[in-house]
Amino acid sequence: MNNINKIASTTLAIGLAMASWNAQARDFRLGMITPPSHLWTQAAEAFAEDLAERSGGEHSVSVFPSQQLGNEAQMVQQMQAGSLDMAFLTIAEISNRIDDFGALYAPYLVDDVEHAARLLRSDVAGELLELMPAEIGLVGVGYGMSGMxxxxxxxxxxxxxxxxxxxxxxxxxEPIRDFYLAAGTAPMPLPLPDVYDALANGQVDAIDMDFEAIEALKFYDQAEHLLISNHMMFPMVGVVSGRVWRELSGEDRELIITTMNAHLDGVIDSVLEREPAQEAALRGLDITITEADERFFREAIAQWESTWRERAPALATLREAAAVLRVE
Known part of the structure; x- marks a missing residue:
């Protein structure tokens, strides 16, 4: 083969290799409801940077916070259709579609964020993720959370x-709606960006919220009474569209799993580190603090359990696991 033919052959091989490389490259789109300042959004941005670096620039992730792509129900539908690649979702929307996930919101299932972290990192919680591909067409990668x-x-x-x-x-x-209905309130679903104004104009009298959001979004400016109850944990899950997942190579799947899980686990670590300081900051404000425990909600808990014990068979297993982890 002469030099010209060698060069032509090499150029063709390089072109074919580059075409194959580019065919595998993806710009993933990741949606979420939290604002840019929120811990979950910061973790998503860090995941995007890390995935691009670990893939050698082959893959990128564009993060869309603050419901830019719709609410969580709409994002689930988009992922089922394959038009959205990934999301960081509250377990809330998953529990609307798979009852067993509602068990994670059982009142006083866990005592505090440390207990919640141990349960979310357990095999029992991990087994719930295995329900997602067959039942709703999503791949559950791992858990994060916010505070109690x-x-x-x-x-x-x-x-x-x-x-x-x-x-x-x-x-x-539904799980949180049923809890507050049992407590005698009139629960009102509202997206997070609307909460401050709803408190300011009297559209709502109270909110169910974690320390981080109360402090960071300054909801205490419009509501000066804080009931510290730690009545429920609030998990988050990183998910990938099942349709998108089927198109990925085994190597890319493993890369996404390890990279995303590292940042989801980092969310849990951050909550463990930050929640005590957030609680202390709120206690230092000129607001009224009242504390409550399981006895405060005794009747509501009994009513909630009577409904969800049958709807979510995983509840019994999760309570058993939580009890063991409480002893540890």
Whole structure:
């Protein structure tokens, strides 16, 4: 073969290799409801940077926070259709589609964020993710979380009766709606970006929220009574469209799993580190603090359990696992 033919042959081989490389390259789109300042969004951005670096620039991830691609129900539909690649979702939307995930919101399933972290990192919680591909066409990669749920209100809540009739903002999913209905409130689903104004104009009387959001978004400016109850954990899950997943190579799947899980696990670590300081900061404000435990919600818990014990068979297994992890 002469030099010209050699050069032509080499050029063709390089061109074919580059074409194959480019065919595998992806610009993934990742949606979420949290604002840019939120811990979950920061983790998604860090995941995007890390995936690009680990893939040698082959893959990139564009992150769309603040419901830019729609609410969580709409993003799930987009992933089922394959038009959205990934999302960081509250478990709330998953529980609307798979009842067993509702068990993760059982009132007082866990005591605090440390206990929640141990449960979310357990094999029992991991087994729930295996339900997702067949039932809703998504691949569950791993869990993150936010802090424990509290109640911030415009008026004082010092006894269970004080909750009755309160218009209380919730994330729109059935387990938390059923809990607050049992507590006698009028639960009102509202997206996170609308909460501050809803408190300011009196559209809602109280909100179900974690310390981080209460502090970072300054909801306490519009509601000066905080019931520290730690009544429920609030998990998050990183998911990939099942349609997109089927198109990926084994190497790319493993890369996404390891990279995303590292940042989801980092979210949990950050919550463990930050929540004590966030609680201390709120306790230092000129607001009224009341504390409550499981006894405060005794009747509501009994009613919730009677409904969800049958709907979510995983509840019994999760409570057993949580009990063991509590002892540890």
């Amino acid at each position: 749920r509290q109640i911030l209100s415009r008026g004082a809540i010092e006894a269970p009766e004080d909750l009755r009739g309160q218009r209380l903002r919730i994330t729109p999913f």
